[in-house]
Amino acid sequence: MTKLTFIEAGQRTIQLEQQAIAALNNRIDQHFSDACTQLLACTGRVVVTGMGKSGHIANKIAATLASTGTPAFFMHPGEASHGDLGMLKVDDVVIALSGSGTTNEVVTLLPLIKRIGAPLIAMTGNPQSTLGQAADIHLDVSVEQEACPLGLAPTSSTTAALVMGDALAVALLEARGFSAEDFAFSHPGGALGKRLLLKVSDVMQSDFPQVQQETLLSDALMEITQKGLGMTTIIAKDGSLAGIFTDGDLRRALDKRHDLHATAISELMTAECKTVTPDMLAAEALKIMEDNSISALVVTEQEKPCAVVHIHTLIKAGLA
Secondary structure (H helix, E strand, C coil): CCHHHHHHHHHHHHHHHHHHHHHHHHHCCHHHHHHHHHHHCCCCCEEEEECHHHHHHHHHHHHHHHHCCCCEEEECHHHHCCCHHHHCCCCCEEEEEECCCCCHHHHCCHHHHHHHCCCEEEEECCCCCHHHHHCCEEEECCCCCCCCCCCCCCCHHHHHHHHHHHHHHHHHHHHHCCCHHHHHHHCCCCHHHHHHHCEHHHHCECCCCEEECCCEHHHHHHHHHHHCCCEEEEECCCCCEEEEEEHHHHHHHHHCCCCCCCCEHHHCCECCCCEECCCCEHHHHHHHHHHHCCCEEEEEECCEEEEEEEHHHHHHCCCC
């Protein structure tokens, strides 16, 4: 095959699969609405099953449902006939995938699913098939042509089933009012999870630099060096935050030739400084730092400093 032939084959495949997806628009109808209603009312779990390539799609649909607020898992139809059907309960809902609607391993389960009493949603390319007829609700995912030129390898048909599964998951997500924070709880290891779950209290440093207002600049510099945050807090007599002193303030003090051993830190501190509270999202603290071009924030409780959060800590936590 020439390079041009490869390109043509790839483009033809994409075009055929696009056509298969476009055809689904007309099938988002009352059957689809009924399926969503049934899934939304499910008090158990959604059990998704399918064999072969349909099984791979079923597995992905189950994973998408589970991560978007609908408890779901994949059940292999072959294993189901050898004990795994014990996973299925009457308050569950079954989604069964089969391009032909006649897959033996899936069809074998139909009498058992009916006996258990779990509602059955079928996703097939043939409403008149055994699976299509046995289902309480049938979703038509038929395609005019597989992208495979032999018409043998499931290509367009599996893409259509996958998209229909995504349509169900998103419709249910919206109906549940599933939020970004809900999503984060299902993905605590991902970047979104960190941004939405990590609090300032999780990343703040309680052993932070602090000096009194009358402290000399030279002594304040010792505190900054020892704590290694490039700044220090200045504490008022009542324990509240009087201000902060940073590396930037030091450069300005040196430019003006202030005497390090005779100048009180209160003369050089920044009194109006940004603060955060322990219960704020760490992502909010990061945004404040970015918006104000600063590298550290004082954490306060009841207007008194209790910790410092530094941008290096947020970077290590994977937020930046």
